[in-house]
Amino acid sequence: MTLETLQSTFEMHQAMNVEVFYWWCTAIMFMIHAGFLAYEIGASRVKNALTSGMKNILTLSVIIPTFYFFGWWIYNAFPNGLIPIDASAALPWSMSMGPNVQDMGTGIFFAAFALFGATTGSILSGAVIERIRLSAFLILAAILGSAVWILAGAWGWHPSGWLLTEFGYHDVGASGVVHAVAGFFALGVLMNLGARVGKFKDGVAMYIPPHSLPMSLIGLMMIIVGFFGFLGGCIIFNGGDTGWTTIYGNPTNLSAFGFNTLMGFAGGVIGAYLSSREPFWTMSGGLAGIITVAAGLDLYYPGLTFVLAASGGVLMPIVGRWIEKLGIDDAVGAVAVHGFCGFYGVVLVGVVASAYPNIGELPDITFTGQLLGAVVMALTGFIPGWGISFALKKFNALRVPPHVEVLGLDLVEIPAKPYPETVPANRVVEGTITPSESEKLA
């Protein structure tokens, strides 16, 4: 074997390893969606269980093609702001956007990013269960998952994104670009969607119990499993002798992520338990902890990670209850877990990791840059979420009619029953508000 042949064999194996790595990250990320499926079905009442599941399945199925149609192009075209640059290789008719022997990168990165996008749709999905129209939800999910978050990603999660090049923005595990954007988008939608019938009586929030809390808890644990694919996909596996880097180009490795993902999970669970004593919030604390530390996952000392994650876990249920007191019915606490913790996580990097350098001439990490970035993420999510849902509301296309909500969406829309031999979906189950009570409240 000549030196030249040896080199070409080595390079081919490097390229194949990159593909293998992201292939399995993408596969593991599907566990996030299996988790959201179980989590949201469990969080719904029996009368809406299958509708919640159907919504979740279709979320993936609309975000994947729309991300192919325009999402990947948005990421590549908008790093400078709102004026696109040439990104013709990312258009769906490009030679790179299909099987191509000479291109071993585009498809696998497209797949990973499409699954990141689908995660944003699933975050929205949980918040709006039991009263949103499926048609309205799928429009909102496609816009969030294939346009809004990826625009934020082009700005703050791209080697040439303006938040990085101008302000040194650091958000390695997507606390801001995925979680804060999706959480604040959900907040905007919830403000127009309104609460479920019976959620508030005389201005006081009532507890609408999930029909299967164990199913929700298992779903949340599955999401944690999926996070290992998600966070693995946030690292750049480079060819040549560069090794692992973050999306911003600074060196890192899976060991850094290994320490801090686990410490973030544990800190978040303990924090949420201490502040709530309630299983749903406690398990959500695992997510809250990881999201709180995700932005600085490559930088933090694990002991500090644990403390920061615990603070996110403590604060998350408090923020969730505060949002409820404002009259907003977020059925799964998505705004608190993803919106608040994502925002908080981006700011924390500025608090505890200021003055870390970026590569080359890029500005250092600063508190001001992180705060600005967090605000940009929140507004990039909130404004379209509120605006589009407001327009749908004006066309009476956002929410199911009150009589449908009272009967249950499964009975009206779904030609199947979740538990036909135990709890018929065509019977109003115990604890459900009656039609006459609902009419008084509607």
Added chain:
Amino acid sequence: MFSSPISSWDNVAAYFTFSDSPMGMAISLAAAVGIYLYLNISIMKHEKDAFDKHK
């Protein structure tokens, strides 16, 4: 369907169906977009029918 852009595997780059035929790609892509749009319209119609039926 005569959609293959290649006649051998030597020096191949993009080899997917219609990669040498903008018309074939355009029709495929338009059909894909059409299915996505039809899904949305179909769900809206299903919702209207279902909601009316249970009034």
